[in-house]
Amino acid sequence: MKFILGKDRQQTCLFPVSLEDSIESDNSVRSIDQFVDSLNLAELGFRSDFIENGPPAYNPSVLLKLYIYGYMNRIRSSRQLEKECRRNIEVMWLLESLAPDHNTISNFRKDNGKAIKKVFFATVQIARNFGLIGATLIAGDSTKFRAQNSKKNNFNQKKIQRHLDYIDNKLEQYNKALEQSDSENEKEEIKKNIDKHQGRRNEYEKLNAQLKASGEPQISTSDPDSKHLIVRNNITEVAYCVQSTVDADHNIPFDYLVTNKNDSKAMGEMLQRAKTILVTNTFTALYDKGYHTGSEFKTANQLGIKTLVAIPGIGRASQAPDPNYNSEHFKYNKENDTYSCPQGNILKSNGSTYKARNYRFKQYKTNKCKTCPVRALCTTSKVNGKMIQRSEYHQYIETNAQSVLQNPNAYKKRQAIVEHPYGTIKRQWSFDHIMTKKTMQRASADVGFMFIAYNLTRIWNIIRKANTCAFKAYKSFIRFIVSILMGFKVVYEENSENKILVYS
The missing domain is CATH 3.30.420.10 (Ribonuclease H-like superfamily/Ribonuclease H)
Structure with missing residues (x-):
């Protein structure tokens, strides 16, 4: 059976193929190149001034192109991107054969969280200019x-206390063993264990002090801004x-x-x-x-x-024995500030407001509950009877x-x-975790590249599909995108309170 044969690796080529000729005209890497070149990176906040000592720095556009290409092709690791610079012909074309090392690549993402957010808003502006955002x-x-923080390195007050109790118990055992031991070698070994556990105890005491000083319910040691959250049902993750x-x-x-x-x-x-x-x-x-x-x-x-x-749904504790007598079936009279129950009895407030954790509320009840024939269907309370709470936000909840x-x-x-x-x-894309650690801003840079890659892919696919005939010459399509983007004059920026500021 005959097979397709490859070329001889030693064979030289009389007419070598250039990098330009190696990349098809409709390759998405050309769109990335044009998109980044159309941005004013200095205005967006990317650092452009570097000290002249030592070797020259890489232009921010080089690293931004590399990251956008990487995320669009499911590559986020700085070390993996470093490899791609030397073996991926598309990346070689995009970066003009430049090959930054992984530290340079990693630091770019780490240090430019706010600027990366503005690049995301540039993709939003493209979508708006193409009429892809209806805003209705x-x-x-x-x-x-x-996050890059294990559950083991996340602590709350109870967890720290549990560790301290365990260490105190072990120290008590070692101290008793030290008193009863007659061997010098054994005593030395016990003292080493005591010193080790005492050192661990000091670390947990420091953590406890940090937790109290922060005012937060928990603390993470590897990635301080990450928290232990419920992911789904009873599954939790940092x-x-x-x-x-x-x-x-x-x-x-x-x-x-x-x-x-x-x-x-x-x-x-x-x-x-x-x-x-x-x-x-x-x-x-x-x-x-x-x-x-x-x-x-x-x-x-x-x-x-x-x-x-x-x-x-209504919580189990708030459910009436018969669902027909749940509080939602009690009618509120705004003029008299009263409730009427399905039996026609009037529930009144004493006029006082009570403070819950995040809101204030009034309580409504009636002494008619004592003689009501359907009390067993309405409430399980044996003392006060049916009681309804109305929060200060109830009118907005009802409107919704x-x-x-x-x-x-x-x-x-x-x-x-x-x-x-x-x-x-x-x-x-299998992007289910954050690549960076240490601060929320660095995490935001990682997420920002995810949404940049998604938006660019989504926008280009929609426009290409809608205009297959009109944009067969893909370079014209790219220039069309750039011409749209060049008119982009609105800049969005977040302040320290995460509020969006708009500049024309």
């Missing part, structure tokens, strides 16, 4: 990315929580924020950022039940933004509930909109 329906959600906001028209993310907190207090801030970026508040925002918080509804109302947030019931089809779109980027990034 958006969806927000979060996902957890594992991770970062990444909030994102996605436009419904083409599933393009136009904002992201790396945090170490859960979703309950995130919606208001993300809506404020969305309003600033989209320069409008006429859109509808969709969120899941993790964002169902009264204070956040109030913020949305103040911003003039319509929200549809899934309604969480009515909106969800009136727009069931709109809310059903949420998952399809916002899960699309996360599904691509985490499932298809």
Whole structure:
């Protein structure tokens, strides 16, 4: 049987092929090259002035091109990117045969978190200029990315105390053994163990002092900004929580924020950022039940933004023996500030407000519960009878509930909109952890490159598919993108409070 034969490795070529001829005209690497060259990196915040001592530095555009190419091809490791510079012909073309070492590559991502965020906003501007962001329906959600910090190196008060108790118990055993021992060799060995455990005890005492000084419920030693978070159900990881906001028209993310907190207090801030970026508040925002918080509804109302947030189920402790007597079936009378129960009895407040952890509330009850024939169906309380709590944010919660019931089809779109980027990034690209450590800003740089790669890939695929005939000459398409981007005059920037600032 005959096989296709390769060329002789010793054979020389009379007409060598240049790097330019080796890269097809429709190769996406050309788009990356044009995209980065169209940006004013100094204005975006990339460092461009270097001390003249020693060898010259690499132009920031070289490293930015390398990282965008890497993330678009599922390569994030600085050492792996260093290898690609010497063996990947596309990278050789893109970097003009430059080959920075892994430390230079790694430091670029580590030191340019804010500038990388602005490059992401440049991709958002391209999408807006192409009409790919409708700004009428958006969806927000979060996902957890594992941090470079093991559970073993994450501590809370109970965990530290558990270690201290264990060490104290061991020290007590060693001290007793030291008193009972007659052998000098054995005593020396016991003293070594005592010194070792005492040293460990001192380390945990320092951790305990750091934890108390920080005012935080937990502390991570390898990556201080990362926190122990619930990933799903009862599974936990030391991770970062990444909030994102996605436009419904083409599933393009136009904002992201790396945090170490859960979703309950995130919606208001993300809506404020969305309003600033989209320069409008006429859109509808969709969120899941993790964002169902009264204070956040109030913020949305103040911003003039319509929200549809899934309604969480009633907790088991708040359930009535018969669901027909749950508090949702009690009608509120705003004029009299009273509730009427399904039996027609009136529940009144004593006028006092009580403070919970994050809100204030009133209590409503009636002495009619004592003689009510359906008391056993309504409440399990044997003393006070049925009691209803109404928080200061209840009117906003009720407004949301009515909106969800009136727009069931709109809310059903949420998952399809916002899960699309996360599904691509985490499932298809296998980016499920943060590559950097030490600060949240460095983690943000890693996440920023993920969203830059996603947006560029998404935008170029949409436009190529929609204009297959018009853009057969791909270089013309690239120039078209660049001409669009050159008109980009709006710069988004985050301040220290994660608020978006806009400059024309």
